[in-house]
Amino acid sequence: MNHDDILFGILGNAFHCPVLGEFEFLENVLITINTDGEIDSLLKPDEYAVSDIMEVLERENRLVRLKEKQYLIPGLIDLHCHAPQWPQMGKGLDLPLYNWLANYTFPLEAKYQDLEFAKRVYDDLVQSTLSSGTTSAVYFSSIHLEPTRVLADTCLEKGQRAFVGKVCMDDVEQCPDYYRQSVEKSLYETEAFHQYVSTMSGNHGLISSVVTPRFIPSCTEGLLKELGQFATNNNCYVQTHCSESDWAREYSQQKYGETDISVYEKTGLLGRKTILAHSIFLTEQDVIKIQDYGASIAHCPLSNMYFANAAMETRELLNRGLHCGLGSDVAASVTPSMLRSCFDAVTHSRVREEGTSTKLAAGERGEAKTRISFLEAFWMATTGGGKALDKNIGVFRRGFSFDAVLVDANIQDCDLKIWQALDSASDILEKIISTTNRQNIIKVWVQGREVVCKQ
Numbered sequence: 001m002n003h004d005d006i007l008f009g010i011l012g013n014a015f016h017c018p019v020l021g022e023f024e025f026l027e028n029v030l031i032t033i034n035t036d037g038e039i040d041s042l043l044k045p046d047e048y049a050v051s052d053i054m055e056v057l058e059r060e061n062r063l064v065r066l067k068e069k070q071y072l073i074p075g076l077i078d079l080h081c082h083a084p085q086w087p088q089m090g091k092g093l094d095l096p097l098y099n100w101l102a103n104y105t106f107p108l109e110a111k112y113q114d115l116e117f118a119k120r121v122y123d124d125l126v127q128s129t130l131s132s133g134t135t136s137a138v139y140f141s142s143i144h145l146e147p148t149r150v151l152a153d154t155c156l157e158k159g160q161r162a163f164v165g166k167v168c169m170d171d172v173e174q175c176p177d178y179y180r181q182s183v184e185k186s187l188y189e190t191e192a193f194h195q196y197v198s199t200m201s202g203n204h205g206l207i208s209s210v211v212t213p214r215f216i217p218s219c220t221e222g223l224l225k226e227l228g229q230f231a232t233n234n235n236c237y238v239q240t241h242c243s244e245s246d247w248a249r250e251y252s253q254q255k256y257g258e259t260d261i262s263v264y265e266k267t268g269l270l271g272r273k274t275i276l277a278h279s280i281f282l283t284e285q286d287v288i289k290i291q292d293y294g295a296s297i298a299h300c301p302l303s304n305m306y307f308a309n310a311a312m313e314t315r316e317l318l319n320r321g322l323h324c325g326l327g328s329d330v331a332a333s334v335t336p337s338m339l340r341s342c343f344d345a346v347t348h349s350r351v352r353e354e355g356t357s358t359k360l361a362a363g364e365r366g367e368a369k370t371r372i373s374f375l376e377a378f379w380m381a382t383t384g385g386g387k388a389l390d391k392n393i394g395v396f397r398r399g400f401s402f403d404a405v406l407v408d409a410n411i412q413d414c415d416l417k418i419w420q421a422l423d424s425a426s427d428i429l430e431k432i433i434s435t436t437n438r439q440n441i442i443k444v445w446v447q448g449r450e451v452v453c454k455q
Helices: 053-059 083-088 097-113 115-131 145-158 183-198 221-234 246-256 260-266 284-293 301-307 314-319 338-354 374-389 425-435
Strands: 006-016 024-034 039-043 063-065 070-074 076-082 134-140 161-165 207-213 237-242 274-278 296-299 323-326 404-408 441-446 449-453
Touching: 006 053, 006 425, 024 053, 024 425, 053 063, 070 374, 070 425, 076 083, 076 274, 076 296, 076 323, 076 338, 076 374, 083 097, 083 115, 083 134, 097 115, 097 246, 115 134, 115 145, 115 441, 115 449, 134 145, 134 207, 134 237, 134 374, 134 441, 145 161, 145 183, 145 207, 161 237, 183 207, 183 221, 207 221, 221 237, 221 260, 237 260, 246 260, 260 274, 260 284, 296 374, 301 338, 314 323, 314 338, 323 338, 323 374, 338 374, 338 425, 374 425
Parallel strands: 006 063, 006 070, 076 134, 134 161, 161 207, 207 237, 237 274, 274 296, 296 323
Antiparallel strands: 006 024, 024 039, 070 404, 404 441, 441 449
16 A cells, blocks of 8 residues: 555544543544645554554654653644733733733833844744644734734744734824824735735745734724725734723723624624634623624633633633634733643633632522533633634644644653553543643644654
């Protein structure tokens, strides 16, 4: 049998969550990857035992054998990350959102006019996110065209699947003089960046451009309409913030007498390729519109705890079948790890369900039946993220891109401990989600290309 179209194979134990709330343990599976970087087959032991595939791959040094206590998981998907805020991570989280942006974020993002600074930061950011297992990331850049090109170039060079947007913000009442652009310049540079990405040498669909109005308080209605028209005409992804805090929600109500979702709809920014970060304060009509348009929500649990003033109704949105994934929201969080975001999503829901007031009886403190499980959170970080982006990623399936992370529990002096006499497959996956650190992630592949190798 001819196996020339097989780039390599991986033999070992793997986990994934094709169905919300469920997992599959692929024990001693042989995953073969073709020359396009896609999964060609997933073979069980009784299937590859009657084939010559193992012999051929081993003879030609195209077989990767996983060791005991090494596990393959799908590449992790970050639906919301502010790339220029990377140096800000861990600072100022005691402030309300408005003050945090004014005192830390906008002054920092303005520095990216310096291309050498941009190159230094983005090189470190992309390497760090990849090393944390993030194979696909949706990035906000700054308002500057050239540094946004630098970010796209860096992602392509390092092999990360990236959705990159040049931030647009023009409202003179909300944006500082040193950090805003006119409608005309915002639109021109959005068009220029989109054209740049579409002609990047060697891209082959790994990098996508994203229309990026920061959020309603920073953009005039005129800018939102122009960006909505451009996104519609060019079938672009759109990313923005939606009802992130009381302040943001009240701003839309006071200025427009409408919710964020209604404003995005009437300006043409709400569609199947729209990614809405946060989405805390949604009305019933908002939820219906998001579902009708097929838009996606990026749940950012840790930053919500600091800036949202309320808990997202994650359980209800998942129950209704909305597209929903996870975002790190760097730097409104303290790590780029999407596994940490999984853990935080579970914690976020548990606090919501149980409540916090010691003045109330146990049955009165929280909101019953609102928790999400570790498996559901992991689904959001993998399969759910892939569905949100409408890409064949996030799950091990024939024809899907081979985006994968190799987690090693053999690393010395780490928190991920597998006791095989005590831990079931379900236990192991929960431990991977809960206790994996960057040191445990020893290999990462994107579209079949090895982009991280620590051993």
